[in-house]
Amino acid sequence: MSPADERHYPGEIEITHDLTLPKLLLKNAKKFKEQRVAMREKEFGVWIPYTWREYLENVKFLSLGMVSLGLERGNKVVMIGDNRPEGLWAEMAAMCAGGIGVWLFQDCLMDEVQYIVDHSDSKFYFAEGQEEVDKALAIKDKCSKLTRIIWDDPKGMRNYDDPILISFKEVQELGRKLDREKPDLFEDLVNQGKADDICLLFYTSGTTALPKGALLTHYNMLTMGQNLMRVDPCYETDDFVSYLPFAWIGEQMMSISCGLQVGFTINFPEEPETSQENVREIGPHVMFAPPRLYEQMTRTVQVKYLDAAWLKRKAYELAMKIGYHIADFKFEKKPIPWYWNLLEYLAYLWCHKKLRDHLGLSRVRNAYTGGAAMGPDHFRFFHAIGVNLKQIYGQTEIAGISVVHRNDDIKFDTVGKPIPETEVRITEQGEIISKSPSVFQGYYKMDEETAKTLKDGWLHSGDTGFIDGDGHLVVFDRTKDIMILSDDSKSSPQFLEARLKFSPFLKDAWVIGDHKPYVTAVICIDYNTVGKWAEDRGIAYTSYPELSQISEVYELVQKPIMQVNKTLPGPAKIRKFVNLYKELDADDDELTRTRKIRRSFVEERYKDIINALYSNSDIMHMDTSITYEDGRVVKIRTDLRVSEVPV
Numbered sequence: 001m002s003p004a005d006e007r008h009y010p011g012e013i014e015i016t017h018d019l020t021l022p023k024l025l026l027k028n029a030k031k032f033k034e035q036r037v038a039m040r041e042k043e044f045g046v047w048i049p050y051t052w053r054e055y056l057e058n059v060k061f062l063s064l065g066m067v068s069l070g071l072e073r074g075n076k077v078v079m080i081g082d083n084r085p086e087g088l089w090a091e092m093a094a095m096c097a098g099g100i101g102v103w104l105f106q107d108c109l110m111d112e113v114q115y116i117v118d119h120s121d122s123k124f125y126f127a128e129g130q131e132e133v134d135k136a137l138a139i140k141d142k143c144s145k146l147t148r149i150i151w152d153d154p155k156g157m158r159n160y161d162d163p164i165l166i167s168f169k170e171v172q173e174l175g176r177k178l179d180r181e182k183p184d185l186f187e188d189l190v191n192q193g194k195a196d197d198i199c200l201l202f203y204t205s206g207t208t209a210l211p212k213g214a215l216l217t218h219y220n221m222l223t224m225g226q227n228l229m230r231v232d233p234c235y236e237t238d239d240f241v242s243y244l245p246f247a248w249i250g251e252q253m254m255s256i257s258c259g260l261q262v263g264f265t266i267n268f269p270e271e272p273e274t275s276q277e278n279v280r281e282i283g284p285h286v287m288f289a290p291p292r293l294y295e296q297m298t299r300t301v302q303v304k305y306l307d308a309a310w311l312k313r314k315a316y317e318l319a320m321k322i323g324y325h326i327a328d329f330k331f332e333k334k335p336i337p338w339y340w341n342l343l344e345y346l347a348y349l350w351c352h353k354k355l356r357d358h359l360g361l362s363r364v365r366n367a368y369t370g371g372a373a374m375g376p377d378h379f380r381f382f383h384a385i386g387v388n389l390k391q392i393y394g395q396t397e398i399a400g401i402s403v404v405h406r407n408d409d410i411k412f413d414t415v416g417k418p419i420p421e422t423e424v425r426i427t428e429q430g431e432i433i434s435k436s437p438s439v440f441q442g443y444y445k446m447d448e449e450t451a452k453t454l455k456d457g458w459l460h461s462g463d464t465g466f467i468d469g470d471g472h473l474v475v476f477d478r479t480k481d482i483m484i485l486s487d488d489s490k491s492s493p494q495f496l497e498a499r500l501k502f503s504p505f506l507k508d509a510w511v512i513g514d515h516k517p518y519v520t521a522v523i524c525i526d527y528n529t530v531g532k533w534a535e536d537r538g539i540a541y542t543s544y545p546e547l548s549q550i551s552e553v554y555e556l557v558q559k560p561i562m563q564v565n566k567t568l569p570g571p572a573k574i575r576k577f578v579n580l581y582k583e584l585d586a587d588d589d590e591l592t593r594t595r596k597i598r599r600s601f602v603e604e605r606y607k608d609i610i611n612a613l614y615s616n617s618d619i620m621h622m623d624t625s626i627t628y629e630d631g632r633v634v635k636i637r638t639d640l641r642v643s644e645v646p647v
Contacts, residue, residue: 007420009233011262015226020193020218022096024260029056032263036236041085042270042278050085052263058085058172060186063093065175066124067189069148069166073098076120076145076201080104080113080135081128083242083268086152086168088255090126091246095199095218096190099124102201102213103247105593106132107586112211114139116203120213120444121145126168129153133160140164195219201444202249202396213444214396224399224438225257227419231404232366232390238264238285239363243275244293248594250371250392253400254288279360287367291374292595294389295501297359298378302504303529319351323384330383331410344386352385361387368392370401370415371594373475375498379412391415393475397459398422399438403473414472424473425458431479432465433458481599483514485571491519496564496574497597503560504529508584510597511574512610518575520613522606523557524583530556545581545638554579554643561645573647576613580606581622581638612642 013019032038032052039055040047050058071077077094079101081087091101102120104113106128113135117125123145127133129152136149151157152168179186199218203211240259244251255266264286269278276297279287305316326344329336336344356362367382370392382389393415394401403424405416418424422436439459442450453460464482465475476482477492485491493511500509500521507526513519527544530553534541541547557579565573584590590602603610605624612620620640 007230009229011236012226012229013261015195015219015222017195017219019195019222020095020190020197021199021221021256021260022092022190022193024222025056025059025092025096026187026190028052028260028263036263037265038263039085039088039266039268041268042274042281045270047267047281055085055089058089059092059096061172061175061179062089062168063096063175063189064178064186065171065173066093066099067097067185068174068178069124069171071097071099071124073192074198075099075124076102076122077124077126078102078104078117078120078122079126079246080106080108080132081126081152082106082272083244083246083251084128084152085268087126087128087246088242088266090150091256094124095193096186098189098193098197100198100201102203103245105245105247107593108135109587110135110138114142115210116213117146118143120201120203123147125149127151130156130160133157133165137162137164193218195222198441200252202252203247204396212446212449215441215444216396216399217441220399220438220440221252221257222261223421223436224401225253225261227421227436227438228253228401228404229258229261230420231406232286234258234262234264234286236263238262239267239282240264240286241267241269241275241279241282241284241360243269243272243279244289245593248290248371249394249396249400250288250290254286257399258286276360280358281360283357283360283363285363285365287361287364288392289367289369290371290594291369291378291498292372294369294374294378294382298381298502299504299526299529301355301359301381303532306504306533316351319347320384322347323352323386324380327380327383331412333408348386355385356387364388366390368404370394372596373477373492373494373498375495375500375502376412377499377502381502383410383412393473395459395461397440397453398434398436399440402434402436402438409470409472411468411470411472414468414474416473417471418473424467426466427460429479430464430466430476432461432463432473432475434461435459483511483519485513485519486517487571489569489571491572493599496521496568496572499564499567500560503557505533505556506560508597510584510599510602512603512613513572516614519572520610521561521574521577522609522613523577523579525553525557525579527583544583545636548579548581549639549641551641554641558643558645565645565647570647574645575647576642576644578609578613578620578640578642580609581636581640609640612640618642 029052034051034053037049038052039050077099079090094101125136133151140146149165150171195218198215200216202214242255267282269275322343367387367389390405392401393403402422403415403418424434435458462479463475464479468474477494483491483493496511497509500506508524510522525548561574586593623637
């Protein structure tokens, strides 16, 4: 698949070998000054704006403060915390001094924090508050390069007196002092930067082994953002809501790479728990989220539909029927008759407008999803309500994106076509490989892994796929995850799992069937939705394990499985399933921090369940433990029912 044609967009910049992200920050601050808001944060119910001048000043003094504490070019600065302006300031401050940013997921457990801080040789550790400081203090003696822990939120920090600790504001004061002594130092440091300098070290999610640190340059990040915007331009008047972890490349793709190039406004929610409400308040123009967040939005709508009065349900059903019909016209590239356009407008007025506003999508021009498979049912749902949802394909090692849908060419069973300057091919073994200026420089301290992944400039993805007759890339699944069914045909467990999760009652699904006599599934119910369903019917329960094993709940779960089975060939149909006694959890190593299933781990952990699914037994006894976020370990003893699915 050859590189797509390039289209220039208003405000496009020239990416030279001298250009860096900090230089763009300087340029925007000089251009917009006090006239434009660079970012907003909601605190205590009020949106607090920061102009581009204030953005630059906070970054400048923080950067110089770290320099006065010993930060040198090439040093790593690790950061952990919620999405807040201070997190972005810390990242940019490190880059301005020639340092390299390393983000951690905020819910990382102690051993994950220790591994990444130690492996990355990080010298500084930015912690949002007490919880993140405690993690750092617990591992500091095992991380020989770590010299400073910088904290921001003072809550609970009064009695902390370890000499390695210093507050965010104290570092900025040191920066102000250094700026008075050497007023030209900051711009000199920024101007020393080159496009080929490493700016970010991203640790992959590690579905099969320890996380690998991908080294990305300023040039990698800038070219990726520019080529995405050549397909879908962003504008300086746009609003973007930053609520996905900064440790995920998708968030950096929008807030850093695209944001600094066009200068749009970044908005930070008050708390992770209020992010959906805050998204609705802002009404972003561009949105990027993994499938699980769109799945949650769909589940929210479905639950409200189930609770609505009869008349509202009928109005919703009619509006959605019209919406799906219009979406199919567009997918099939057929002209829409005038009377269907009229019906679409009426459906928008009485239903879709309110739905989009409730979900925070009222102003969205382009909504993207990527990072995992999304089921066609979810995809069609958003197009039915008029949201321009597109699939993105890429990975950390290519700075986030290599393929995307075009506005006039969306096929929900593909991921679209390559962005400009990107070439995608399929090897003889069916592996997807790509080449672009955004391909990473290699894995930090892992030369052998780099050699396996990067060959003659081609990035080997580890994904299997093909290119269809329209030039669209179809991603089948991770090569190592593809199931060989009983008739020797191939099937994608991710595809089946995504289809199952369209049900509001199913939160997660794990499909099994590789070299097995038939396909089975382990289901995690949505505790809140199923719990309310049970309460409405007078079904008593006391806990997740008890609720999951009730016979009526098994009947409830069986319905969406049978619905999906209708669309599948015989060998791919799910024949048995079991409701797990708990949700799959990243803290138990069952999921990555981006909520991908660690298949090899769960296969080993739940091998007794797999054995029961492929035996004649109807009940299996579980005796295991659950690890809570605070470190507590609780023993679980329960019986699980194995249920057959009528075919």
